[in-house]
Every structure is written in structure tokens, then in C-alpha cells.
Amino acid sequence: MTLVCGWLLYGWIVAVQTKTKKTLAKPNIRNVVVVDGVRTPFLLSGTSYKDLMPHDLARAALTGLLHRTSVPKEVVDYIIFGTVIQEVKTSNVAREAALGAGFSDKTPAHTVTMACISANQAMTTGVGLIASGQCDVIVAGGVELMSDVPIRHSRKMRKLMLDLNKAKSMGQRLSLISKFRLNFLAPELPAVAEFSTSETMGHSADRLAAAFAVSRLEQDEYALRSHSLAKKAQDEGLLSDIVPFKVPGKDTVTKDNGIRPSSLEQMAKLKPAFIKPYGTVTAANSSFLTDGASAILIMAEEKALAMGYKPKAYLRDFMYVSQDPKDQLLLGPTYATPKVLEKAGLTMNDIDAFEFHEAFSGQILANFKAMDSDWFAENYMGRKTKVGLPPLEKFNNWGGSLSLGHPFGATGCRLVMAAANRLRKEGGQYGLVAACAAGGQGHAMIVEAYPK
Numbered sequence: 108m109t110l111v112c113g114w115l116l117y118g119w120i121v122a123v124q125t126k127t128k129k130t131l132a133k134p135n136i137r138n139v140v141v142v143d144g145v146r147t148p149f150l151l152s153g154t155s156y157k158d159l160m161p162h163d164l165a166r167a168a169l170t171g172l173l174h175r176t177s178v179p180k181e182v183v184d185y186i187i188f189g190t191v192i193q194e195v196k197t198s199n200v201a202r203e204a205a206l207g208a209g210f211s212d213k214t215p216a217h218t219v220t221m222a223c224i225s226a227n228q229a230m231t232t233g234v235g236l237i238a239s240g241q242c243d244v245i246v247a248g249g250v251e252l253m254s255d256v257p258i259r260h261s262r263k264m265r266k267l268m269l270d271l272n273k274a275k276s277m278g279q280r281l282s283l284i285s286k287f288r289l290n291f292l293a294p295e296l297p298a299v300a301e302f303s304t305s306e307t308m309g310h311s312a313d314r315l316a317a318a319f320a321v322s323r324l325e326q327d328e329y330a331l332r333s334h335s336l337a338k339k340a341q342d343e344g345l346l347s348d349i350v351p352f353k354v355p356g357k358d359t360v361t362k363d364n365g366i367r368p369s370s371l372e373q374m375a376k377l378k379p380a381f382i383k384p385y386g387t388v389t390a391a392n393s394s395f396l397t398d399g400a401s402a403i404l405i406m407a408e409e410k411a412l413a414m415g416y417k418p419k420a421y422l423r424d425f426m427y428v429s430q431d432p433k434d435q436l437l438l439g440p441t442y443a444t445p446k447v448l449e450k451a452g453l454t455m456n457d458i459d460a461f462e463f464h465e466a467f468s469g470q471i472l473a474n475f476k477a478m479d480s481d482w483f484a485e486n487y488m489g490r491k492t493k494v495g496l497p498p499l500e501k502f503n504n505w506g507g508s509l510s511l512g513h514p515f516g517a518t519g520c521r522l523v524m525a526a527a528n529r530l531r532k533e534g535g536q537y538g539l540v541a542a543c544a545a546g547g548q549g550h551a552m553i554v555e556a557y558p559k
Contacts, residue, residue, distance in 0.1 A: 131423040131451055131555055137407050139237045140418035140557060142178070144403035144524040145171040145350045148360045149512030152253035155354050155364075156398040161190060162197045164352075164400035165204030165250040168517075171350030172246065172402040173208065180209060182414070184242035186216035187232050189225025189249035190516035192256050192297055193218075200250060222545035223464060224427075224439075225249050226401060226519030227552070231425050233405050243410040248402035251514035256297050264291040301545060304433045308466065308545060309381035311436040313388045316469030318434075319476040323387040326468035327374040330392040330509050333465060334368040337506025341366055345505050345532070348401075348524040365395055365512045392468035397512035401520035418557045420527035420538075424451040425552035432547035435487075437470040439549015440541035441477040445494040447539070447551040459535025460554075461497045462526040464518055464542035465507035474543075497539075504529060518542065523554060530556035 132138055147167050150156050156164060165188055173180065188201035197203040201216035210216075221228040226249030233245035259265070267283060274280045300307045316326065340346055341362060353359045369391065379386030380393065411418050426447040428439055440463055448454060465471050475496055477483045484490040505525055508518060519542065526538030538554035 139234045139422045140408045141420045142404040142416045146401035147352045149363045149399035152396040157254040161250045161252040162203040166207040167352045168400035168402040169208035186246045187229040189229040224544040224550040225516040227550045243407045249516035250400035251516045253396040259295040312467040312469045313382045313386040315473045319473040321472040326392040329468040333507050333509040337366045337510035340505035366510045394508040394513040397514045399514035401517040403520045421555040423553040428549045430547040437543040439543035440474045443549045443551035451553045455495045458539045460529040460538040461502045462522045462540045465509040526554040
């Protein structure tokens, strides 16, 4: 009887352990792991990276990843990078950076763009290639250089120049030149605006904050939290994904330079940046234009173990969503979070580390209010109940895009590495990465800590 009871008790203990430590592995699907990831320091645009080109930063991230992981270049099956505002000379920046970093010219590479979730798309494309058995080893990443963005001639000027290039006689050239007007010389500047609505993201953030009654003080307080946590993480050496970058002709850059904890009094003095004079979005509670690149090494688990690696995390279920780009441009996390949790069979209570992209304080706080609203869930999402509020003590504990910076194409990898590194440091099992993006799109993904 004692032996039976003992076995019953043992079976109960094992069952409890299995329940609390369940893995999200799926039968007949390969496990995809993150071996490690790096990024260049993220810098305010117009500072130390201003004379570089995007592929220079991307190459630095790739070189840093090679150095960090010692992965043989010939083992990498495919390279995928995200970017948003493309340099026309290096439109496939993944390929140019790979060649510059010394990868074999036999290693294919392509570039994806999905606004602020471009690196997320690069990673999940890699997950698909590995899970389907097409590849074993993928390098994914992203890059953005906001210090130098393409400025075009006006369309009329472009047309005139192209026609002149085709003109076969002096008469044709003179006829075309006679059509020239001074206003043809007005340049077309790139704008961080929606093509479908002609509205900048800052305007959308301001309207979203107003719609959810997020005050200016709440936004400033959240921004101060982001900068303070980032400074603490920086001082404690927790931002271990950063690799130093020797800028040609300049000093070696070793840390992010946009982390600037201020005070609520100083922040309150700033004027609205978009909707004047009554808006609540300011330079202090918005992410800043940033230069930077990131890269991450992902593998099939069996390949990583065969090569002697100890992975940091599994990349598990993910979800992409799209909404109305006018009124719900920045609500991607609200829509994606419950879907990815259901897909993974988890609840908000199971998540140990939340890493959300911070485009604006108002955007984060509006998402919080939407996620915590049964009314919003029922009327906009077709759900019976709200998904719930992420606990602040688990949320972006090492800072976020407001303080660390947001190179559009590179942020996704930073989010995943922050989640993976936090899980290892804090002893958690599940991380949830989420982000909004231009076009009214969004992404969420579950990161699971690799067992120690």
C-alpha cells in the first residue's frame, strides 16, 4: 500500500512539474532556436553613423554575430534582413552586407520590408524555412539609417530627365527643355506618413491617446520610466546584445546614445510635436529617429546541438494582424496578443517577460487601455472578454524603443533578444514580443527560454 501511495505521489509530482514546465514543442514540427543575437549600438540619427551607408551598419551587425557565435560562414544557409527606407544603391541590403561581412557569394540573401516589424518578418520567414525543412541555419536581422534618406526629384523633373536621356536629336532635347519650370526642382522629401491616409504616425498617436483618454502626464511618466529602466540596464551591463562598432575615421561606439532620463518638470516644458497647440505627443514621449542594425542566429534545434551550441531560446507561435490604418494604426499588440496566446495555449498569467515596441508613450498606454477593456474586446475585436493588462513589473524592464531607439528595420531582433536574455536572467519561461507597424499592421510572438 505504501509503495502504491508512493508511486501515486511520484506521478502527481511529475504531473505538476510537467504542467508548470510544459513546453510549446509541437509534434512533427522542428524546434527552432535562437543561438544568439547582437546589435550595433542604436544612435540618434545625425550622430556618429551619419556618414555611413545602411549596408555598413548591417555588415557590422553580421560581423559582430560571427564573432559572438563563431558560426562558420559556410554553414549559414540563408540571410534575411528587414529595412524600411531603402538606399537605392543597395536595395537588397541583406546581400550587400553579407558580401561585405565575408559570407560566401553562394549564400542567398534577401531583404523584406514591413515597416516597424520588418526584422520580425525576417525572423519568422527564417522560422518558416527551418520548420519546413528547407534550411537548417538562418541569419535574420534588420537595419535603418535615418541619417541619410533618399530625397527625390519631383515626378515632373524625373520624367523630363528620363525623356531627355531618350531624346535622339537636338530638336527633341530643346523641345523638352522648353517645358522645364522652376517648380520642377522642388524635391520630394520622405515622410513617416501613411500613403493611404496621408497622416503621420505622430498624428495617429495623438488621436489614439485622445480616444483612450491618455493624458500628457501619463505619457511623460511612461517615457521617464522607459529612459530610467534603460539607464539602469545600461549601467548594470544588461544590454549584452550590443557589439562595439569602430566607425571609420571616428571612435569606437560602445553604447546607445539616446538614453536620457529627464524629469517630469523638464518634459512638461516641451510643446506638442504634431497636433498644435493641444496635442499631447511630444519629442520627449516619442521614439526618436535612429540609426542601427541587428542580427540573430536561428537554427533547427538538432543542428544547433550537433554543432555544440547551447541555445538561448525557442521561437514559438507567432501571429500577424492588420487593422484600419486610420483609427487603429498603432493597436497591433492589442489584436495580436490574444490570438498568439490562444494559438500557444497560454494566458497572460503564463508570460514572464513582455517586450513591446514603444513607438510613442501614448501608443503603449492606449494599447494597455484597449487590452484591459471588455467593451473594446466585444465591439472591435469580436471577443467576449478582454485579454487583460500586462503587469508593469514584467513589462519592458530594460527599457524600450522610447529610450533605446527605434531603427525601423532592426527593432524586432532587439525585442526578441531582450525577451530571451531577460528570461535567462530572471528565470522565466515564456516571453511575449509584440509590435505595431505602419499600415495598421502588427505582430506578436512567443519566445520560450531554453532549458538550462
